Amino acid sequence: MEASLLSNSLFWVLGSVAIIAASVAVLAPNPMYSGLSLMLIFFVLAAIYIWMKQEYFGAMQLLIYVGAIMVLFIFMIMLLNTRTDFEEINLNWRWGTAFLLSIGLMSVLIPAVVNFKGSLPVLGNYTENNIELIGASELFAEALWEKSILIVELMSILLLVGVLGAVVLTKKNYTDQI
């Protein structure tokens, strides 16, 4: 019981840090502060995944989001932004409309998730018993390489297309050289 109390309070701390970091990422005038807060959100979400006993997925979140995507974002901020690019928050009609739309979205979604009372039966084999017996990595590998091997191959093609698209988009004057 004490362990569960400890882990519940851990979730509350992580959740509040995530919400505060998201607010800073959205509202900070300096894009670099936004990027670093976004990195904090990814760290906290990885911690929440590990707290949910999805250790492998948390590691993937850390490696791909923090290690690849956020480094790319911060590199682009440093490449493109000058120091005069700050964007102040002023209360004009654009911010007012956006706040009203966000409050409307929240007032629709929050009652839906707070009143959710659906049953959550055990549907897969990722139970505590199987994790003890077989191992979490083995279960994950079975789901990745046996059940969804076709999607993995399609994802490799998608990554190749993304690389080619980035090269073609950013190459200078490539029509002259063809």
Added chain:
Amino acid sequence: MLIINNLLLLSVILFTIGFLGLLTRRNAIVAFMSVEIMLNAGNLLIVSFASYHRSLDGVMIAFFMIVIAAVEAVVGLSIILMLHRHKAGIYINNFNTLGS
């Protein structure tokens, strides 16, 4: 374990904050970051449901969504780089004159 409504509530709040940033910010990179926050909120929702169902299928979906987010970041940042080259500024308002 905690009841699932708290996780869903965190996911919804993160999604709404990302939505607010996407609507308000004019800096293209920050708007793009707001899209990433929204994607992560969706991922959190899927993974929490899969985790409470003790199933790995939803985790697989979230895993592939991370790959799609990586590809999307690469292509989107290339488009922002093109915008910077053409217009000398990365504001979203500049996208309405890209054709001319």
